Amino acid sequence: MISKNQLKLLRALAQKKYRKQHGLYLVQGEKNVLELLGANIPAEQLFASAEFIAKHQSQLEGINVIEADSDSLTKASTLTSNNAAIAVVQFPDTQPIDRAGMILALDGVSDPGNLGTIIRVADWYGFKQIVLSEECADHLNPKVISATMGSFVRVSVVRTNLVEFLADYDGAIYGAYLDGQSVHSTQFATQGVLVMGSESHGISEQVGQYINSPITIPAFGGAESLNVAMATGIILDNIKRGS
Amino acid sequence: MISKNQLKLLRALAQKKYRKQHGLYLVQGEKNVLELLGANIPAEQLFASAEFIAKHQSQLEGINVIEADSDSLTKASTLTSNNAAIAVVQFPDTQPIDRAGMILALDGVSDPGNLGTIIRVADWYGFKQIVLSEECADHLNPKVISATMGSFVRVSVVRTNLVEFLADYDGAIYGAYLDGQSVHSTQFATQGVLVMGSESHGISEQVGQYINSPITIPAFGGAESLNVAMATGIILDNIKRGS
Structure with a gap:
């Protein structure tokens, strides 16, 4: 009862x-x-x-x-x-950011379903942590947990001031744009940060100033954009295929 | 009014x-x-x-x-x-199946949001047509149209008896499974069919008997599966990167 x-x-x-x-x-x-x-x-x-x-x-x-x-x-x-x-x-314990390998960072991803789907695909590709800007959806929202399909137990989430984190980061900072280098021809570094922007505005200006490697999923047809969770999955696949 | x-x-x-x-x-x-x-x-x-x-x-x-x-x-x-x-x-006119190039076929994808997202990512990768088994969600469902984000105008949908179509198809028939050849090492044919299965049951047995090239998105972490729309996008990216 x-x-x-x-x-x-x-x-x-x-x-x-x-x-x-x-x-x-x-x-x-x-x-x-x-x-x-x-x-x-x-x-x-x-x-x-x-x-x-x-x-x-x-x-x-x-x-x-x-x-x-x-x-x-x-x-x-x-x-x-x-x-x-x-x-x-x-609540899980707060953890420090693990700086080894490729870090996945989300800038203002506000839809709980998208965030949960990103946690799931990050888990598929072996990411043990995701860094969220303070504007992202709450990762303990029931809709996020539900959309992770269990991956919330394997992927820890660190919420931080993303601008400050990137300002302090020394290395390759990839950002998903519509006019960057094709992910098909990018040789991804083994260490770095991948930043994915929000559903409606993409990567914010403040965060964008720290992106030193803008990348793009090449388009072959007429769609204007891809959903951010879909784009994250495709980029992670491109990063991992070479690793 | x-x-x-x-x-x-x-x-x-x-x-x-x-x-x-x-x-x-x-x-x-x-x-x-x-x-x-x-x-x-x-x-x-x-x-x-x-x-x-x-x-x-x-x-x-x-x-x-x-x-x-x-x-x-x-x-x-x-x-x-x-x-x-x-x-x-x-209603749009019914069209014959265009047999040139790679054909994307869905076997029992029943969630309208997934179907719409697949139409959107297919459009991104330049697919002008999708073949649906009769068990798939209705592609004229408002939730499907909405999730396509406009791509419904560029991607035509043919609903057909998928088993009969495949029985009659002579060529490479790829199917997404959890234990096929890695899409990272697959040399995709320029002509063929890619079959994606349903959310809950994957590719049906009846359809599965015609798959001659089972493929898999390699996993690097702990997630058991990927959403079918996500998996479709990642596989299309792997097909198109070599083309």
């Missing part, structure tokens, strides 16, 4: 200000909750169906599990479809 | 059965309607704000334009945000 107070907390955690206030975020749906359990990230509370509990009993030791029926879980969920499990999790 | 009967028609066209019955579909939002006008595809009716009409007067000759305020347009729209224009358009 989900109590009235518990339901109130779950609903509140859909909002950034209450996540911050409680230091808690939500992980919802079978796939994402199983990734959480598999990564041994402790849940404060786990609301789950009897079926889910029976199926994954061995992974639930030491966790405060509250059984609830599918209807209550769906009602409590902040997502449109969820009838298996909802975990309440403490 | 949008009359009661006009509103009824707009609402009905959100549904496939009424689109089929009337032979009409909707194009909504400034970007997509401008692409429609730019491509000289005649609209049966165009509902638009006074501002939109004033701004694009020169492109509206011969079109039945009905002025409406933003509130009415937003109310009439089947999308969450639209306050500029809604066009009612006749």
